[in-house]
Amino acid sequence: xxxxxxxxxxxxxxxxxxxxxxxxxxxxxxxxxxxxxxxxxxxxxxxxxxxxxxxxxxxxxxxxxxxxxxxxxxxxxxxxxxxxxxxxxxxxxxxxxxxxxxxxxxxxxxxxxxxxxxxxxxxxxxxxxxxxxxxxxxxxxxxxxxxxxxxxxxxxxxxxxxxxxxxxxxxxxxxxxxxxxxxxxxxxxxxxxxxxxxxxxxxxxxxxxxxxxxxxxxxxxxxxxxxxxxxxxxxxxxxxxxxxxxxxxxxxxxxxxxxxxxxxxxxxxxxxxxxxxxxxxxxxxxxxxxxxxxxxxxxxxxxxxxxxxxxxxxxxxxxxxxxxxxxxxxxxxxxxxxxxxxxxxxxxxxxxxxxxxxxxxxxxxxxxxxxxxxxxxxxxxxxxxxxxxxxxxxxxxxxxxxxxxxxxxxxxxxxxxxxxxxxxxxxxxxxxxxxxxxxxxxxxxxxxxxxxxxxxxxxxxxxxxxxxxxxxxxxxxxxxx
Numbered sequence: 238x239x240x241x242x243x244x245x246x247x248x249x250x251x252x253x254x255x256x257x258x259x260x261x262x263x264x265x266x267x268x269x270x271x272x273x274x275x276x277x278x279x280x281x282x283x284x285x286x287x288x289x290x291x292x293x294x295x296x297x298x299x300x301x302x303x304x305x306x307x308x309x310x311x312x313x314x315x316x317x318x319x320x321x322x323x324x325x326x327x328x329x330x331x332x333x334x335x336x337x338x339x340x341x342x343x344x345x346x347x348x349x350x351x352x353x354x355x356x357x358x359x360x361x362x363x364x365x366x367x368x369x370x371x372x373x374x375x376x377x378x379x380x381x382x383x384x385x386x387x388x389x390x391x392x393x394x395x396x397x398x399x400x401x402x403x404x405x406x407x408x409x410x411x412x413x414x415x416x417x418x419x420x421x422x423x424x425x426x427x428x429x430x431x432x433x434x435x436x437x438x439x440x441x442x443x444x445x446x447x448x449x450x451x452x453x454x455x456x457x458x459x460x461x462x463x464x465x466x467x468x469x470x471x472x473x474x475x476x477x478x479x480x481x482x483x484x485x486x487x488x489x490x491x492x493x494x495x496x497x498x499x500x501x502x503x504x505x506x507x508x509x510x511x512x513x514x515x516x517x518x519x520x521x522x523x524x525x526x527x528x529x530x531x532x533x534x535x536x537x538x539x540x541x542x543x544x545x546x547x548x549x550x551x552x553x554x555x556x557x558x559x560x561x562x563x564x565x566x567x568x569x570x571x572x573x574x575x576x577x578x579x580x581x582x583x584x585x586x587x588x589x590x591x592x593x594x595x596x597x598x599x600x601x602x603x604x605x606x607x608x609x610x611x612x613x614x615x616x617x618x619x620x621x622x623x624x625x626x627x628x629x630x631x632x633x634x635x636x637x638x639x640x641x642x643x644x645x646x647x648x649x650x651x652x653x654x655x656x657x658x659x660x661x662x663x664x665x666x667x668x669x670x671x672x673x674x675x676x677x678x679x680x681x682x683x684x685x686x687x688x689x690x691x692x693x694x695x696x697x698x699x700x701x702x703x704x705x706x707x708x709x710x711x712x713x714x715x716x717x718x
Contacts, residue, residue, distance in 0.1 A: 244345040246610070247352035254359045255329045257640035258369060261682055262322035264649040265370040266656045267310070268686040269696035272703040274304055274373060275311035283308070296466025299420030299459075300377040310372060314660070317372065324375040324383075331386030332358055338393040339530040346517045353510050354577065360617065360635040361504060363573050364566035366685040374567050374685075381421035382574055388414045389529075396529040412455040419459035423559075424552050424568055426463040428575055429456055431548055435540065436533075483558075490554035493563050497549055501576050506616045506635075511584055513613075515592075522589035534586035541586060545579035548572075636682070643680035651678045660704075669707040687711065 267275070278286060287301035309316050333351035340350045367374045391411045419426035433456045501507065521530055534541070552572055556564040564572065620634045633639035643649045659673045676687055688697045690713035701709040 244348040247349050251352035251355040254356050254637045257644050258325050260644055261640055261649055262325055263318045264653040265318050265321045265683055267317055268371045269699055270373040273699035275307045276702045278307050279311050292467050294468045296463040296469050297422055299417045303376050303380055321370055324379055325369055328379055328383045329355055331383045335386035335389045338390045340521055341524045341528050342520055350517060353514055360637050362636045363569040365636055365682050367567035368570040370683050371685045377421055378567050378570055381418050381425050384414050384418050393529045397527050412452050415452050415456040416459040419463045424571055426460040427551055428548050430460040435544055486554060486557040489557045490550055493553040494550045503621055506620050509613055509616055518585045518588040534582055534589055538586055538590055541579050541583040548575055640682045643682045648678045648680045652680050663704040671706055671709050672712055675711050
């Protein structure tokens with residue numbers, strides 16, 4: 238098992254990964270959808286807004302309900318960075334606690350597991366601008382990840398307790414979470430339906446507690462409510478001339494899935510930290526008590542690798558079929574964490590099946606431990622271009638390093654000052670039509686969308702309505718004048 242010093246160093250590393258995002262939260266600013274939703278909720282009750290979205294636009298009923306946080310932003314725009322700070326803090330805490338809750342045994346092993354997931358989750362977070370610092374994205378895509386962490390924590394507690402103990406209130410909360418999580422996006426619904434269906438079909442993995450049957454019903458209900466919503470079909474029929482090309486979309490989905498797998502598995506840091514987790518995984522596999530982690534991996538050895546491939550392919554294929562394009566970057570945020578869960582469950586299943594008797598341990602000699610630590614640090618700062626894009630050559634090797642660059646270089650501060658100056662101009666100027674200066678810097682970690690120099694576009698109109706203006710636009714570039 239890991240020593241206290243090892244778990245402490247990893248915990249410090251996880252905290253170092255979280256720190257720049259918490260700092261950058263106070264330099265974050267709303268994107269166009271944030272202004273549009275904030276304006277809509279000033280005059281429309283949240284339940285009415287949820288019903289309209291569900292019937293006309295999409296089945297994301299949970300996302301619409303949780304948009305209630307926009308009421309605070311709508312009436313107190315200065316609260317925006319505090320909302321983002323809260324979302325990031327809850328998400329990172331949830332990741333750490335959920336990973337630790339799945340591992341029985343000493344606190345050092347729990348801390349190491351939680352720290353590892355936080356480090357990997359933030360280091361290769363595909364697109365923080367859409368997933369962390371955009372309030373609409375945080376509500377729709379970050380919240381289900383956080384709630385899934387809560388679901389895993391509660392299930393781990395239930396399966397570790399004696400079978401005769403019943404915690405009805407906790408089971409009820411688990412059922413509510415199971416109903417809500419699919420309602421944030423169609424991708425969440427597809428992945429939950431796939432995993433829960435696999436666990437129910439395989440006899441070795443069926444729930445042993447009768448209360449879990451109600452949880453399965455709640456999850457299935459939430460998935461069906463999301464996928465079969467009238468708004469989904471309204472959106473499809475609103476695209477005249479769109480024809481589903483099955484063969485073409487399958488080829489594109491296979492290519493896209495391969496790209497994602499090469500992208501994520503190609504990280505040497507992932508492979509190195511997987512090796513670090515092997516002794517913890519072996520100790521957990523030997524654990525004689527009740528363990529949700531062990532129960533999830535007692536089925537066929539191919540189960541979680543198959544769910545990984547099927548979930549990624551199905552999600553990418555769904556995007557190509559319904560939208561005609563691949564998954565948005567904010568969708569890849571969800572797929573990346575699905576990949577991490579399936580990856581480590583697959584690894585744990587292999588260790589439990591083929592290496593229960595081997596003695597896996599950490600090196601005790603300080604030269605070896607020092608070399609291992611230096612190797613991990615080097616991999617963190619020099620790993621591969623995680624987006625596999627030619628334009629990203631020479632950029633930061635991972636998302637955490639990029640966040641530090643945006644913070645320490647002053648780009649985030651300059652971006653923040655320009656945005657504040659804009660708001661001040663819009664509040665103080667009396668004319669209904671306002672031209673504002675373009676952003677001098679667009680930090681990669683923070684920047685998502687900006688208004689354009691065309692005041693007729695919907696984003697400009699939403700921006701203008703939020704500030705009580707008729708038209709707002711950015712000073713056009715010289716070539717557009």
